[in-house]
Amino acid sequence: MKYTELKNDIAQGDRRIYLFEGEDAYFRTHGEEQVKRAFLQMPELNFTSFEGSSLKGKALTDLTSAMAAYPFMAQKRIIRVEEFYPAESDYEKYLKSAFENCPDTTILIIVNSGAGKGAALKRKKCITFVDCSHADEDTVTRWAYATLKRAGFSSEVQACRNIAAYCLCDMSRVAGEVQKLIEYGKNPVTVAEVDEVVYKDADYRIYEMTDAIAYKNYSHFLDICLKLSQKSADRAALISALHRYFKNLLIILTSSQPASALATQLKMPEFAVRKSAERARAFGQQKLVHYTSVLYDLSARMRSGRLTPDGAFYTSLADVLFA
Numbered sequence: 001m002k003y004t005e006l007k008n009d010i011a012q013g014d015r016r017i018y019l020f021e022g023e024d025a026y027f028r029t030h031g032e033e034q035v036k037r038a039f040l041q042m043p044e045l046n047f048t049s050f051e052g053s054s055l056k057g058k059a060l061t062d063l064t065s066a067m068a069a070y071p072f073m074a075q076k077r078i079i080r081v082e083e084f085y086p087a088e089s090d091y092e093k094y095l096k097s098a099f100e101n102c103p104d105t106t107i108l109i110i111v112n113s114g115a116g117k118g119a120a121l122k123r124k125k126c127i128t129f130v131d132c133s134h135a136d137e138d139t140v141t142r143w144a145y146a147t148l149k150r151a152g153f154s155s156e157v158q159a160c161r162n163i164a165a166y167c168l169c170d171m172s173r174v175a176g177e178v179q180k181l182i183e184y185g186k187n188p189v190t191v192a193e194v195d196e197v198v199y200k201d202a203d204y205r206i207y208e209m210t211d212a213i214a215y216k217n218y219s220h221f222l223d224i225c226l227k228l229s230q231k232s233a234d235r236a237a238l239i240s241a242l243h244r245y246f247k248n249l250l251i252i253l254t255s256s257q258p259a260s261a262l263a264t265q266l267k268m269p270e271f272a273v274r275k276s277a278e279r280a281r282a283f284g285q286q287k288l289v290h291y292t293s294v295l296y297d298l299s300a301r302m303r304s305g306r307l308t309p310d311g312a313f314y315t316s317l318a319d320v321l322f323a
Contacts, residue, residue, distance in 0.1 A: 003027040015128040016102040021112040022132030026171035041074035052084030060094035080109045085118030100126045134269040140164035155189035166200045169269045214282040235313035243295035250288040253280035
């Protein structure tokens with residue numbers, strides 16, 4: 001299920017084993033908190049936490065033993081495991097029986113960023129998978145609008161949409177930026193206030209910069225590029241970011257995979273893949289191939305000492321502007 005479906009699902013009762021997995025830390029943290037609020041009593045006695053990295057081989061019996069313990073003066077006992085990626089062989093040997101026969105007095109919460117490898121827990125029938133991937137732009141826009149409204153602030157829809165875009169739909173960042181706007185205190189919240197208060201993610205600035213090139217707004221491109229270079233002395237990082245961006249556009253343009261599959265492959269939000277497809281078409285395959293190869297060459301020459309970081313940076317600007 002999606003994170004946004006969790007509240008209604010909890011109202012129907014607990015699910016024994018929850019797997020909160022995905023790159024959005026806000027969804028993982030708040031999903032876990034919702035389960036605890038609904039079912040945990042006397043946490044000092046009925047809550048246990050494990051680090052997944054310590055649970056391997058026979059050590060997994062510590063987890064299964066905890067699952068079999070009864071709660072103290074409460075209906076439920078909650079066990080939490082963070083970053084838990086057991087091997088398939090360990091799952092079959094130590095966990096399968098315990099997971100499939102989890103007592104109704106126990107709730108197991110597994111919280112994973114998805115960065116590890118192991119058994120495909122989200123495909124196990126006894127585990128309820130809660131998708132904590134970044135939400136799409138419309139969902140985040142609605143969340144920002146509703147949160148501001150609950151705090152007594154009216155807001156422009158485009159302002160809320162810009163919050164989502166500037167934060168790349170990362171709910172941890174969105175929540176922080178919305179709280180910043182509430183504390184800023186200007187009502188209503190307009191596009192101008194968002195532009196003034198909300199910090200634009202560095203990846204978004206790269207997107208905005210290359211977007212300016214796609215639409216031949218060269219002065220805007222230079223303005224953003226020079227601001228980024230002033231903010232960070234690491235010119236090599238900027239060249240790498242530009243190369244990565246154009247390479248992703250080329251992959252998106254030439255791939256036959258759906259946006260959801262590309263989002264997983266490129267580690268991008270799905271909405272960003274769809275928007276990038278529009279930008280990729282604006283550039284065209286020939287230009288994208290050129291930019292990707294030139295930026296890769298400049299990066300290689302810089303790393304090998306044949307070009308200084310400043311020389312590589314300004315050469316990359318000249319190539320993008322006058323290719």
